[in-house]
Amino acid sequence: MSSDIDELRREIDIVDVISEYITLERVGSNYRANCPFHPDRTPSFYVSPSKQIFKCFGCGVGGDAIKFVSLYENISYLEAALELAKKYGKSLNIQKISKNEKILIALDRVADFYMESLHKNEEALEYLRKRGISGSTLKRFGIGFSPSSEALVNLLRKEGLLEDYLKTKNIIKINEETYRDLFLKRVIVPIRNPSGRVIGFGGRRIREDSSPKYINSPDSDVFKKGKNLFGLFEAKDYIKDEGFAVLVEGYFDALKLFSEGIKNVVAPLGTALTEDQAQLLSRYTKTVYLLYDGDTAGRNAMNRVIPILLKAGLEVHPVYLPEGHDPDSFIDAFGVKELKSIIKSSRELFESLLEKASENLEKYTKDFRYFLGFLRDDIKRIALAAEYEKRYKVPVETLLQPVKQEKVNSLPWNVKVVLKGFYELKPNISPEELELPEDIKELCEKAIRGEAHELPEEVFEVNVSDLEKVFWSVLDKLQQNYRKLRKKKGVLNKSFR
Numbered sequence: 001m002s003s004d005i006d007e008l009r010r011e012i013d014i015v016d017v018i019s020e021y022i023t024l025e026r027v028g029s030n031y032r033a034n035c036p037f038h039p040d041r042t043p044s045f046y047v048s049p050s051k052q053i054f055k056c057f058g059c060g061v062g063g064d065a066i067k068f069v070s071l072y073e074n075i076s077y078l079e080a081a082l083e084l085a086k087k088y089g090k091s092l093n094i095q096k097i098s099k100n101e102k103i104l105i106a107l108d109r110v111a112d113f114y115m116e117s118l119h120k121n122e123e124a125l126e127y128l129r130k131r132g133i134s135g136s137t138l139k140r141f142g143i144g145f146s147p148s149s150e151a152l153v154n155l156l157r158k159e160g161l162l163e164d165y166l167k168t169k170n171i172i173k174i175n176e177e178t179y180r181d182l183f184l185k186r187v188i189v190p191i192r193n194p195s196g197r198v199i200g201f202g203g204r205r206i207r208e209d210s211s212p213k214y215i216n217s218p219d220s221d222v223f224k225k226g227k228n229l230f231g232l233f234e235a236k237d238y239i240k241d242e243g244f245a246v247l248v249e250g251y252f253d254a255l256k257l258f259s260e261g262i263k264n265v266v267a268p269l270g271t272a273l274t275e276d277q278a279q280l281l282s283r284y285t286k287t288v289y290l291l292y293d294g295d296t297a298g299r300n301a302m303n304r305v306i307p308i309l310l311k312a313g314l315e316v317h318p319v320y321l322p323e324g325h326d327p328d329s330f331i332d333a334f335g336v337k338e339l340k341s342i343i344k345s346s347r348e349l350f351e352s353l354l355e356k357a358s359e360n361l362e363k364y365t366k367d368f369r370y371f372l373g374f375l376r377d378d379i380k381r382i383a384l385a386a387e388y389e390k391r392y393k394v395p396v397e398t399l400l401q402p403v404k405q406e407k408v409n410s411l412p413w414n415v416k417v418v419l420k421g422f423y424e425l426k427p428n429i430s431p432e433e434l435e436l437p438e439d440i441k442e443l444c445e446k447a448i449r450g451e452a453h454e455l456p457e458e459v460f461e462v463n464v465s466d467l468e469k470v471f472w473s474v475l476d477k478l479q480q481n482y483r484k485l486r487k488k489k490g491v492l493n494k495s496f497r
């Protein structure tokens, strides 16, 4: 997918380019200066020659050499690219720039627009403060806010990027004149690929209403949920320094930890972790600490993720939070120092199973055998089995026999029916109005949006002859006040979109 622009990026040096405009001071392997884009008395503007990017930790702007020129001269990215090409005697054929490249340019422009808009919206800022997201984290990640579909579209039109941006499906065309931003009035979390380019967004509502709590960019040519990890670009240096990554469930868990100084943190993109994501992570570290919610749902999720991490050759340390706590609430209750110490003391999976087996040999032998089956490294597998045999006299041959993988049936039957009903019937009610646990409500919202890949497979395995009838009767039983609600809302809305 190499384009002329990639070539140009490779051939120009960011330090040379920026030095033409401002004076850079060398600090270690980087350079810094007072930021030319905001009133800056302490140098907060950094340039990394090894990554060929700049980043201001005061106002949040960042990008490559072309982006710098475009901001400094107040011209579009493509104009800046042309100017640089001319200056460095390279030929750049605008027609030859790949479609994906133009989509990425548009995404970057939109991310900047969101970021600028955040600081004009007190409610969104207040929301982020309440969630415990620090100012420096806001800037590092370029967190934003979507204030107006119209302003966004006008900007894209002005820069000739509207057609390209439409391909992200992040805005919806309503008619010739009107578009709607999918993320309107939401706090925006930009999602970057490992080289730092914005490829999509996550949006969190800031008011309690009936809209989904989170939405993500739909998959597109440049954005594949299953193939990227949230926070990897921001965390990768810290992962290298610490020698391990902390894997959490959601964007806001990651942002909170980052704010509190645990910066080697990544999260999947609003879906369960995939094998591709585990492979990606394994390029940066061999050790993962799994920090999920301390409730049954969180532990079940951990049990589903562990095999995927093991298969990618990663060493796993499950971190068990006290029942009822998630990383966020744990930090609020006990402080980050305590969380760090829980993380530090969390032992490697097989080591901890070896230890625990003395409590309940039958149960842990089964777990040990089960997880052992996912190790790709034969030598390690045999060595672990031998150690287990030595301690508990369970023969290696038994331990190395694969456990028949039981189907993970984590959801009760009636919940599966509710989810399948939301997915297939699209009833005219909001999950928010139902008295269901929060995690189930989130699944309902995903079901309504038709995100089949985000729902547990078991949901689709439920066999019900008359789904509509069973769905409503299950809801009736789940919701004592349901009948009233149904009256108020009227009958099924069968329009499938």
Ligand SMILES: [Zn+2]
Residues within 6 Å of the ligand: 035, 036, 037, 038, 040, 044, 045, 056, 057, 058, 059, 060, 061
């Ligand atoms: Zn700045």
